[in-house]
Amino acid sequence: MEPLISKWHRELELFSSLKPLLILEGNVLDQYRYPVAGSIPEDELVPLSRYLHGYFSDHGYDQIVFYSNLIGFMNPYNPDMLRDFAALTGQSVENGVIPAEFKGNDAKTAPNVIRRSMLNSRKATVQILELASHYITTPERMDQQDVNSFNLLLQSALSASTVRTIYGKKQNLLILVVNKLNDLPAWFYLNNPICKTITLEAPDRDERKRLISGSAFPTFFDSSVYRTDYPYYAEHPEDLEKLQEKFVGLTEGMTFTELDALRNLSRREMTPIRDLCTIVDLYKYGIRSNPWESLSMKSLKHAKQDLEKRVKGQDVALERSLDVVRRAVTGMNGLSSSSTAKPKGVLFYAGPTGVGKTETAKALAEKLFGDESACIRFDMSEFGESHSDQKLMGAPPGYVGYEAGGQLTNAVKKQPFSILLFDEIEKAHPTILDKFLQILEDGRMTDGQGNTVYFSECIIIFTSNLGMYVKDALGNRHANVTMDMTYPEVQSQIRSAVEDFFKLELGRPEILNRIGENIVVFDYIRQEAGEAILDAQIKKIIRRMDEQKQIRIVIPDEAFKELHDAALADLSNGGRGIGNQVESLLINPLSRWLFEMEVMSDRTVTIDHFLTKANPPAVVCHLDEKGSD
């Protein structure tokens, strides 16, 4: 197998011979894969310090020492080097370290020791300052002694000597390892020609592929599992390739340390090779059986009929929603992108109010996860302020509410397999929409406490009333769609308004791109759907009264027609409007009548008329003789 060398390793190779001062920043607490066999075996995962020690040993440096402001100078990998370093700089080793403060003017302080070693021309020396982010509180609050210490480091680098070795000339090197570049004073690195900053990234796709393929592949399995399972994959390399590709997709964004943890987990759990990817779920969510995998094709075949029982008159919207679910279940959701860590699906529900957008989301949650509570709803009108993202993702350390975490991240941590419903998304502050960009693209988010939350098992649904109204030049609102329009006209008008909102009003076309073709426009509740909704609601009331109070309600056809005509007279408020009418015309008058007649249970009530024009509306009923029913 050809060596796979990371970008940062190449930069280290290049600039360690050109510049005496290197700053390594970024993912520095991770482990790294050593790319070429040397003092460390090829492809072995090692901490950064061991990596650097191995690299510079292999490249002929005589002395490699690490410094930490809490411990001093040390070399846990080769104590002889530390002894040589002590002799060179006139220090003494105590209990395996050379103690040295970072601050101060004493000759024994670390910057002074470093300066002496950088000036030496006998031993090629590399000094690695670990966790250098924490030597000072903040760059803005440095006292004069802090400034002096960094100044001395800078001078050391400026006056670094070149040493002749059997490998050729080597420049003494000073390396600072920091979490973020701006943990250091800007004057130390900005416009500094002797300094090179090298950024360490999380492993990319190739790195992850490398770890799960080739000679490293067996290390993911218990020996007995590998022995029994591997012969099949040796004969079917195409299946192995598919499995490895899936694993690579699922582990996007993970660090080497996390990948190594996956490896250990897989071995401990004696995971069969075919179930390799379940270990990612176990690591991310603490469960092995993924609800998505257990969804049966049979239950999904009848999903539309099941959803139609709850959501009436939205044939196209339900079909489009189920398309996304089918894609997720068949594993085709990630096919058009390089990442399989993205959410299972994204839907943008638009359309008139009360037509079943939220109800569809809840019905989907029940269908997919067996429980309506798997639909987690966020009312985005509560997130209209610029700082609202902290409510959603968690406040950073030191801020009020840090301990509580974020509402969204907490919810997803608790229920990773869920439908996330963001109601009225247009009311959220644009900074929150930026956060959604990351969720939609990478399927993960780091909360204020630094925990990574994964959204790759969620379906994300946004709802919006965008496009229902438009503003004219004077700022007055006008209806953009009306009930007179056909569904294709409504769909076209609303889609175009949603696109205009993101592209022109918000200036964020990239958010629209992440949603893609998944804008689902709900139709108005038309006459036929309205009748179905009314019918379902009346039946539900009759059934509940019978079950709970043993009061049997009879509505003859003539009376029902009175209710029907009044309740369906105006369908512009959708199903919710019909519900309001039923409450106003049936529930309130009937309960008033039952109260006045002191009918508490076990009777049959026939409603003869609905007085819909009365104020308040009333009902004319009679009680059947007890025992006659």
Added chain:
Amino acid sequence: MADKPYTNPLDGLYEIVGDLWNMQKLEEAAAQQQPVKPGHAASLPTAPKKAEAPAPLPSFDQIWQTADESIDWTDILSGRNTMGLDPLSPRWKFLRQHAQNVLSGSLTDYADVLREVRPLDDMKKYAHHIRVRALSSDEIAVTYEAFEEDAADNATAYEHYLCGIALRCARDIFAVLPVTHVQVTASAAGKQQLQVRFKRSDMQKTLFNFIDPVDFVRDLGAEITPGE
């Protein structure tokens, strides 16, 4: 071309390991003997016999709580030296050389590993005639001759002894070979005392510090029949 006549390498393994045990006893005995004069035949030691008065059980408390260091064959195959062996040591070279075949289930290589690692040697003071036989590349059978029940203070202690040793033997075999099952059979005075089949996945997550070996073995459906 006619197929080669089938030879069961498992039998070979049985013999090899069995002989090795006896061989070592011979060597130990020979070392203790005076040099033999030319012309006099050296008297060979005989297999352990039942003593007139039963020797007490050696202390075996908590023997099941530990096991030999496991050999991670998949690591070795990929060159990861997680056992901390010197890469130039004969042991590391031996393991590297056999990893591929062991992970292919080669019984010959299993035998080589057992000969090299000798995982059950430390059990000799607790039982006699420890023999290892492969039933397949998935399953190893261990048999041993246990002390007789009279050696124990009471029946409970004897059961504890039988099960503890069985558990330890199984753990030691799982540690060195990538098998899924280990069957352990203990006999005493020609009678079977215990037979149990251990499954690797059952052992993987067990906290051996907190188990009672008799309960554990019984839960696996073992036959424990001392005194019958």
